Amino acid sequence: MLAFAVRRIAISIPVLLVAAFVVFALGTFAGNPLDPLLAKNPPAPPNVIAAETVRLHLDQPLIPRFFSWLGGLLLHGDFGPSVVSTQDIGAELGSRLLVTLRLIALAMVIALVLAVLVGVITAVKQYSITDYSATFLGFLFIAMPSFWLAILLKQAGIDFNVTVGDQVLYTIGASSVPPPPDTWDRIVDILGHMVLPTISLALISYASWSRFQRASMLEVLNSDYIRLARSKGLPRRTVLVRHGLRTALIPLTTVTALDLAAIIGGAVVTERVFQWKGMGDFLLTSIQTDDVYATSSWLLLSAVFVILFNLAADLLYAVLDPRIRYA
């Protein structure tokens, strides 16, 4: 197991390095940070452009520029210069990461719990009314554009507040500005802001995961070892949970990890709908303003998260499935 873990971690390091280069190249090609300056009317004076070129290391070729960026990042935690000279990309990313992370983490937990529950129930009650309705709902959520659903939920939240006559659900921002002075009030405030975005982000992943979990559970329920377990005279619940669910959960770890990238993408859309100042907003602004270091840093951060999450999923898989452990 230890050898497996060490080997798996060792593989991740070159993957991370290549990923860093790819996202840097992508970010660099995707925009010219001087464009806004050049487009100015009257055009910015040449000495300003020259100074900006040097400040943004645009005078260097791609490869050296990448290594100085990576070096600065690894040695000093410096994410590179932003087009907005006063902005520290690292600090900005850090504060926004917290906002987005709580949205993603909570949405994933809710989606997973719901998906496993519904997946197992629909597999056990295959071809029942419950199965058909859950399946239809699942397909519906898969087919729904995430922002369309989010906008509807937002409207529903507003209507709900009107009906209740009090601001229970918040539809704009990640927290109130200024935040309530009391700690308890601040928590309630943040939770009130989280409800709707979390639901809209969770529903999309929930839909495909519950379909996957249903298929996985069905495959296990049709296996010979379930038949043997039943022939032992084990109670139905024990057969379903100990032999069915325990085995059927294993493939979900991989799927969850693979879907993280899509969820991060979904969070970008959800944040836009609810106007959160999170990672998504940072990315969209960076792209619009051709802030190449900011875009690259954003991509790198999300790639690192996805790669580390996949690493963790692989290790968890090995813990859950003895066949991998000894292979």
Add this chain to the structure above:
Amino acid sequence: MPETPTTLATTPAGADAQDREFTVEQRSQFQLVLRRFLQHRLAMVSLVVLVLVVLLAYVGGWLWKYEAGQITPDNSQPPSFDHPFGTDAVGKDQFAQVLRGTRISLQISVMVALLSTFVGTLWGAVAGYFGGVVDSAMMRFSDLVLTLPLIAVAAMLAHLFGGSWYLIAMVIAGLTWAYVSRVARSVVLSLREKEFVEAARALGATDTRIILRHLVPNSLGSIIVNATLLVATAILTETALSYLGFGVQNPDTSLGLLVSEAQTALTTRPWLFYFPGLFIILIALTINFIGDGLRDALDPQQRKVRQ
């Protein structure tokens, strides 16, 4: 059949005996697949609905009295006989707009499915066929593409290339091919080890024959199912991109752009928001059902029950 005279044997009546043996009609593989698909009620209904939507978008848009983008004297009208989907603030007929948006969205997503299926299948098949270092290197690259959030990278690239529909399609396909490559590779890998391929090889079949008679027909199923589902993925990605402002740009339109423009009008002119959204859902939903029906038809084992 040589007759050996034996003391007791009375040969059973030939044709009659044959009839008795095969009471179930024999069917070819294709007939079986077609039959199973036709019996998948949801998939069949979906196929009909999708065909109707496509016809409506292309033929209906051409017959409809208003052209997309044409400004009519009625503005902010709720749905009526004259304007089934209502009109927007400047008087554009939403029905004509939705039909045009559907055309663009369908064009984008079908192109994405075709492009990424072609590239991804080739990539995955080559990796799976050669194996070893080639395979590792190629699949690591696919994995890397999958590591990046599709929406984010598509937004970056779309910002770089601009907003015409085929460029948007190419940007999306440039990222979704990686999914296809994984499917194609795993299919090729598993088929290479199958007994019937080994049997064919043992019988002296050439590589070409093995590929054409065994690998291609057997992998086609998964590839087709995947391509179908990709159309749905692509249409949703396109709408999300348009919503974020990196997709199709005005004066062109797509279903995503229409919803995006209508989001502020949700309370005042809700029809502008609901109709394009419903079309997106209708298309994505029917395509997913068709894909599901195809999968069941091609892989009947999935339907067995034991519990």
Add this chain to the structure above:
Amino acid sequence: MTEDLLATSKNGAATDVVLEVSDLTVGFPSDDGLVQAVRGVSYGLRRSEVLGIVGESGSGKSVTSLAVMGLLPGNAKVSGSVRFRGKELLGAPEAELNKVRGRNVAMIFQDPMTSLNPVYSVGFQVAEAVRAHHAVSKAAALDRAAELLELVRIPNPRQRLDNYPHEMSGGMRQRVVIAIAMANNPEVIIADEPTTALDVTVQAQIMESLQLAQQETGAAMVLITHDLGVIAGQADRVMVMYAGKLVEVGTAEDVFYTPRMPYTFGLLGSLPRLDRPSERLTPIQGAPPSVVNMPPGCPFTPRCPLSVAVCEEVEPALAPTTGPEHLAACHRSDALIGATPGDVFETDVVDTEALAHFVTETEGQA
């Protein structure tokens, strides 16, 4: 035979029939109509006896035993009766069935490679069977598991407890499955083709383990196989199944030496025998019939060299032949008296059509 058995159980006397199956039918709905997998099977299993069930794939022998265990898929249509010591199992609630499964009636499945759960250790899976019916500690159950593994001749049973199924060979895994079946000293063990998926060299060892398990527990055993050779050395009584029905029932001696159904005759003729090496093997032409939309008459008619007009119209019932316990379902069973398989079946027929197809296939590729 059926009337016979019912009579004993009705008498309420100390009957030695542990498992009684009467008029069992099983059907599965399909696109082409109801697949009649089992069509009215009745038998009684006596204490400590080994009952062999023989038949080709699709003859309904496995479905019969799954029906006994109540392990058929939910869409199966089952009717008739299955009684364990007079207690009706068919239609009994799941909780009632669970008291009998593994405790009184245990089952051994065909494919040891897929029968064990890959994520639990072998020791856990054997101990689980013990704990399903006995309130003992985990440690005690593991002790019992080690004991059982030793009984089925697994070397170093203590160490093997911690092994996972994928670390064992097919033969070893099947021994584990046998150990699980033995765990609660059941009165009936149903072995469904226990050696089919294994190497020939391992088959004999597994049969030995099975025999041992049967002797150790004193259980009656239903041994299902398509291999008459496996039955020959083991079974006290033999039932031959064809197209979902019993076509011949008798003691092993009756069935092997004086078969009264041409199908049994054919099966015996296609078995190589070391004691009569000069005899030619006699294949049975054709394939078993489909069990959907079955035509009237005896289902073996199209393949039967003895068939006459009545065979196509009336399906024969089981009837006593050489003795009251030796039954056969055949209009022409008398014609078999004194015959050898070579007399009935042609020895040198070949499937010319298949051969021609094979030749064109291979030539086309050269």
